[in-house]
Amino acid sequence: MKTHTHTPRRLAAALVIALFGLALSNAAAQTLLNVSYDPTREFYTDLNAAFAKHWKEKTGEQIEFSQSHGGSSKQARAVIDGLEADVVTLALAADVNAIAKAGLLPENWQSRLPSNSAPYQSTLAFLVRKGNPKNIKDWDDLIRPDVQVITPNPKTSGVARWNFLAAWGWAQNHFGGDEAKTQEFIKRLYANVPVLDTGARGSSTTFTERQIGDVLINWENELLLALKEQGDKYEIVTPSLSILAEPTVALVDKNVDKKKTREVAQAYLEYLYSDEGQQIAGKHFYRPSNPAILAKFQSQYPNLKLFTIDEVFGGWNPATKKFFEDGAIFDQIYLK
Amino acid sequence: METRKKTKRRPSRRILPGFGLTMGITVTYLTLLVLIPLSAVFIRSSGMGWDAFWTAITGRQVVASYKVTFGISFLAAATNAVFGFLVAWVLTRYRFPGRRILDALVDLPFALPTAVAGIALTALYARNGWLGQFFYSLGIETAYSQVGIYIALTFIGLPFVVRTLQPVMEDLDAEVEEAAASLGAGRAKVFTQIIVPALLPAMLTGFALAFARAIGEYGSVIFISGNIPLRTEITPLVIVKFLENYQYPQATAVAAVMLTASFALLFVINLLQRWAEKNS
Secondary structure, eight states: OHHHHHHHHHHHHHHHHHHHHHHHHHHHSEEEEEEEEGGGHHHHHHHHHHHHHHHHHHHOOOEEEEEEEEOHHHHHHHHHTTOOOSEEEESOHHHHHHHHHTTSSOTTGGGSSHHHHOSEEEEEEEEEETTOTTOOOSGGGGGSTTOOEEOOOTTTOHHHHHHHHHHHHHHHHHTTTOHHHHHHHHHHHHHTOSOOOSSHHHHHHHHHTSOOOSEEEEEHHHHHHHHHHHTTTEEEEOOSEEEEEOOEEEEOHHHHHHHTOHHHHHHHHHHHHSHHHHHHHHHTTOEESSHHHHHHHGGGSOOOEEEOHHHHHSSHHHHIIIIISTTSHHHHHHHO | OHHHHHSSSOOOSSSSSOHHHHHHHHHHHHIIIIIHHHHHHHHHHHTTOHHHHHHHHHOHHHHHHHHHHHHHHHHHHHHHHHHHHHHHHHHHHOOOTTHHHHHHHHTHHHHSOHHHHHHHHHHHHSTTSTTHHHHHHTTOOOTTSHHHHHHHHHHHHHHHHHHHHHHHHHHSOHHHHHHHHHTTOOHHHHIIIIIHHHHHHHHHHHHHHHHHHHHHOOTTHHHHHOOOTTTSOOHHHHHHHHHHTTOHHHHHHHHHHHHHHHHHHHHHHHHHHHHHHHHO
């Protein structure tokens, strides 16, 4: 009987030892933490498996992955506050800039990898209800009084900033650079937004589940995925002009040096640019930055003219200052 | 007396033992959990200078959000004070089948993750929702409006009122009511002169708890409110917006305002409660 009363304690002790053992054996295999934004979950699950295989063949080392996904700037803040990411793969260069400002990686990070540290790209397009009942064709249809537009809040969502900039870029081009008219257009567009969700997934839910709005602006890769799954209910409308969205990746120097993972983390980021990495990006509806691979997938992307943030706005820092800071244009359009 | 003075242990001035230990633990616990995090808010915002602080807390969108948050929280808590009273009354005064289930239901808003509550309420009250379609046909926008915020805040506040009122109602002496009735008081008079004064302090407490909870609520509201600046943006969302833009000082400045306001409100309600206790 006596031994029986001791069993739970012994079990607990055994469990503790087992856990320790597990922790130790885990430490033997290197673990990489990739901190990313929301819609990349499936893409990186595939890519990580492919890279682990590649790395094992090349070096014989076992590599394990942890993935973390969430709103892009929330993720950046987590890294700044001490989440030990080896690499960050975020929606906006602005968020990586913020990490650089905190001293975790050098300010020139964006020039360390090819094509502005954006191994895959995307753009913004419209999702409308089947048959396009409101006959939406381009950006100027979004300001019609009978049209409701769904897009998240640029203050809290990465893709929403790309949405805003895409609309601004189109209007600026359309009005021949007239700033006042461009701002008026943006103001009317956001007056047509009945719900400003805090993130991209929230907006998708509002549009698809709540059946609110006539058009959803979102990542092209998310729309293509939605179409694959629910093609009988929606269709994609491609505007005449949109922005080339460049989600950026970077090594977090401070963390990789501390965890001694620089070599494998660097190889991981370079793998994103390899033919295999590019193929996987294309399979998940991102636009590969390698033109040869892009050409292979060309038929899946709608054909439209794209401009870059550097061309039109001079990069993220000036764009953030002009549009999204406290009291900047996005705040102003709601005040008047 | 002589011998007691000579013993090494200091004589305890309290009848119950263990005051030193329990008080020590209480203070440490409260300091770690409440005081340090809250003072961090003030310390972080104090580094920004008075002008910047003032600009951050008086922006038009921020001020509009105070109105939305405090105004609607007040309405929601007031609604709960009335209907929570009814619910507590039914649960304590009557015996009927299913009472226990009803009683357990009251706690649900406590237990449900607020995001789940927000999504469920939005699904119900949206234009294509079960309940929303009726409201919309009457011309009332329920989801994505201030009404939506009111619904969410009422939902999360209900248990606070019911759970504070219930024990007090149970202790309410029925004999006093009977005595009043036998002395010729009508039902209305018994209610207003006997029952309400006895329950008023608990009602105020419940109201204050529901109100304070509503002011800080984020998870359930952002799904149903629509988050349009100046109209349906709550103050906690304004704070999140600042954070998302790496404006920590501004975020903590607004948080400090909320903390101060909540504290002042709770303090006033506490005073009211004392006054009500004295008068009953």
